[in-house]
Amino acid sequence: MSRALFLGLDLSTQALKASLLDANLQGVDEAQVRFDTDLPEFHTQGGILPKGDKLLDTPDAAAAPVAMYVAALDKLMDRIVHERKWPIERIAAISSAGQQHASVYFTHDAAKRLAGVSPEQPLAPQLERGVFSRAIVPNWQDATTLEECDELMRVANAAFGEKHVPALCRVTGSIAHTRFTAAQILRWRKHATEQYANTAHITLVSNFLTSLLCAGSVVTKNGMAPLDKSDACGMNLWDMSAKPPRWSAPVLQYVSKETRLDNEGRIHSGTTACGGRATLERMLGPVLADPAEPVGHIGQWLKRRYGFAQDCLVCQATGDNPATLQCLTPRFGEAVLSLGTSDTILLPSNAYVPDAQYHTFAHPAARDGDRSANATAPYFLMFVYKNGSLAREWVRNTYCGKSWDAFDQAIETSAQHAPGSEGVGFYWLRPEILPWDARGTHRFQRKGREWEQVSEFTDPRSNAMAMVQSQFLDFRMRIAQVLAASNAAEQRLERVYVVGGAAENRTLCQLLANVLGCEIARPVVQGRSADSNEHVAYNFCSVGAAYRARWVWECAQSGTAPSFEDTVANARKNGGAGAAYEVIARPDADRARAYAEFSDAWKVLEEYAIRAGAKANK
Numbered sequence: 001m002s003r004a005l006f007l008g009l010d011l012s013t014q015a016l017k018a019s020l021l022d023a024n025l026q027g028v029d030e031a032q033v034r035f036d037t038d039l040p041e042f043h044t045q046g047g048i049l050p051k052g053d054k055l056l057d058t059p060d061a062a063a064a065p066v067a068m069y070v071a072a073l074d075k076l077m078d079r080i081v082h083e084r085k086w087p088i089e090r091i092a093a094i095s096s097a098g099q100q101h102a103s104v105y106f107t108h109d110a111a112k113r114l115a116g117v118s119p120e121q122p123l124a125p126q127l128e129r130g131v132f133s134r135a136i137v138p139n140w141q142d143a144t145t146l147e148e149c150d151e152l153m154r155v156a157n158a159a160f161g162e163k164h165v166p167a168l169c170r171v172t173g174s175i176a177h178t179r180f181t182a183a184q185i186l187r188w189r190k191h192a193t194e195q196y197a198n199t200a201h202i203t204l205v206s207n208f209l210t211s212l213l214c215a216g217s218v219v220t221k222n223g224m225a226p227l228d229k230s231d232a233c234g235m236n237l238w239d240m241s242a243k244p245p246r247w248s249a250p251v252l253q254y255v256s257k258e259t260r261l262d263n264e265g266r267i268h269s270g271t272t273a274c275g276g277r278a279t280l281e282r283m284l285g286p287v288l289a290d291p292a293e294p295v296g297h298i299g300q301w302l303k304r305r306y307g308f309a310q311d312c313l314v315c316q317a318t319g320d321n322p323a324t325l326q327c328l329t330p331r332f333g334e335a336v337l338s339l340g341t342s343d344t345i346l347l348p349s350n351a352y353v354p355d356a357q358y359h360t361f362a363h364p365a366a367r368d369g370d371r372s373a374n375a376t377a378p379y380f381l382m383f384v385y386k387n388g389s390l391a392r393e394w395v396r397n398t399y400c401g402k403s404w405d406a407f408d409q410a411i412e413t414s415a416q417h418a419p420g421s422e423g424v425g426f427y428w429l430r431p432e433i434l435p436w437d438a439r440g441t442h443r444f445q446r447k448g449r450e451w452e453q454v455s456e457f458t459d460p461r462s463n464a465m466a467m468v469q470s471q472f473l474d475f476r477m478r479i480a481q482v483l484a485a486s487n488a489a490e491q492r493l494e495r496v497y498v499v500g501g502a503a504e505n506r507t508l509c510q511l512l513a514n515v516l517g518c519e520i521a522r523p524v525v526q527g528r529s530a531d532s533n534e535h536v537a538y539n540f541c542s543v544g545a546a547y548r549a550r551w552v553w554e555c556a557q558s559g560t561a562p563s564f565e566d567t568v569a570n571a572r573k574n575g576g577a578g579a580a581y582e583v584i585a586r587p588d589a590d591r592a593r594a595y596a597e598f599s600d601a602w603k604v605l606e607e608y609a610i611r612a613g614a615k616a617n618k
């Protein structure tokens with residue numbers, strides 16, 4: 001077996017994590033630097049600055065100091081080389097993942113300074129001054145850009161025409177979101193004109209980290225690592241509808257002030273004092289179309305300071321959600337469901353069918369023009385539900401004596417009855433994203449042939465089933481709609497990989513199998529340490545990044561272009577890793593049929609509840 005090792009990094013909100021894998025994708029070790037506790041000098045809470053911090057440009061903004069991320073890389077490298085003694089010289093390729101949407105701002109001197117760093121010193125003191133034109137990195141939790149979102153939606157409508165799906169969504173794959181990069185850059189450009197003028201490059205967290213991995217060398221023409229095509233889709237700036245995709249001219253013109261909007265939503269010329277669209281396009285740099293194309297070789301700083309091999313490949317990095325997709329490698333007809341604070345579904349898709357209700361991203365490992373039977377789906381969709389565990393915990397606390405066992409018991413009892421026979425409920429404790437802006441708690445019970453709205457169920461324990469059932473039926477409805485629109489009317493959902501807290505709950509997983517009518521699987525995400533039989537826990541994003549490194553390396557070594565999924569499956573097979581997942585629930589045919597029949601009636605009630613919530617909020 002090859003002695004080559006693969007490193008995946010993940011720069012997330014709270015930590016910089018690293019996973020080391022062998023050529024068969026078995027975990028060797030993991031390490032991390034947690035921002036709040038390992039770097040207390042930056043005073044972050046949950047990885048972001050406390051409200052009102054002097055670095056923030058608005059007191060209630062959510063952002064992190066960029067200097068902390070640089071210091072974290074110094075610390076992580078020290079830790080993995082000196083404390084954990086990873087065999088760094090065997091690392092053949094590195095790739096990374098970064099929190100999506102967040103942006104990093106560099107000065108005109110930055111490229112030269114990055115290329116000239118000395119291996120004698122850590123990076124942080126060398127990059128402390130004169131390299132970043134903005135001291136902070138806006139975090140995905142930031143919501144200070146509502147006004148800018150509204151402007152971006154109007155600009156796109158004016159430029160591309162209003163239709164059922166808003167223009168910004170048709171063009172960039174998502175409606176405007178406060179955390180997306182376009183709104184963030186726009187707000188910053190308006191309020192920090194001087195910083196904008198001092199800026200030569202804007203990266204995402206993913207290619208910022210890649211640029212640091214290349215420090216000490218000149219790797220690309222403009223001195224920064226290019227953007228990954230999947231991460232570029234989280235910006236509201238990248239025109240995915242164009243062939244080939246490109247930066248959206250009308251959006252860039254507006255963000256850079258080359259155009260302006262009047263009160264009627266018409267576009268007029270603005271000013272090119274800030275350099276206009278061309279300057280902004282230069283700041284953003286290129287987006288690489290081929291995900292298997294490496295960015296270059298390891299920079300001299302890492303090579304000489306820590307002993308990386310000269311030919312260690314630095315691969316493109318992507319966002320954390322695309323990296324999770326790389327880790328779990330769902331094929332078309334499969335999905336990933338993360339049941340966490342919010343519930344998130346990642347669903348590979350064969351067609352570009354943007355919709356205001358979800359995000360459409362380029363698949364991080366799809367190669368354009370690959371027509372083979374095994375080709376990676378070109379897109380993936382992301383659905384985000386805000387009330388996921390909030391609703392589950394509220395029902396557990398209110399009706400099940402704060403006990404998960406009692407909650408499971410209530411669901412198992414209800415599961416013996418026909419779907420909906422004890423009632424249907426909707427629990428949008430916070431305004432929901434899916435369905436958009438749905439609010440309030442709504443309960444319905446059947447009276448004869450009709451449904452009647454009630455303030456409480458005959459047996460209040462029915463709330464447990466009513467709540468989970470509605471969550472899962474909503475997943476079912478949306479996935480079915482998308483698959484139907486995705487060039488494959490006959491395509492059924494075949495398997496869902498479940499991750500996150502609630503995935504440990506067998507009762508919920510069985511219900512999920514029955515409602516979705518497909519297998520529910522849990523990824524097998526353990527490997528063995530190199531020198532013992534000790535199990536190594538995986539972090540999905542950094543492992544997904546290491547998988548990408550392994551694939552890029554294989555493409556470079558063999559000169560062929562195996563699909564990402566085939567490379568991952570073959571590597572695991574060679575290592576005797578066994579199946580990549582464990583099936584934890586299979587649908588019961590009768591129950592699945594009953595849910596399929598019930599879903600139309602349920603949908604009518606959901607629409608009624610959405611209207612009732614909107615009326616109550618007026």
Ligand code: XUL
Pocket residue numbers: 012013098099100101140179319320321
């Ligand atoms: C996705 C999003 C978050 C961040 C977390 O749109 O905003 O999942 O990527 O880092």
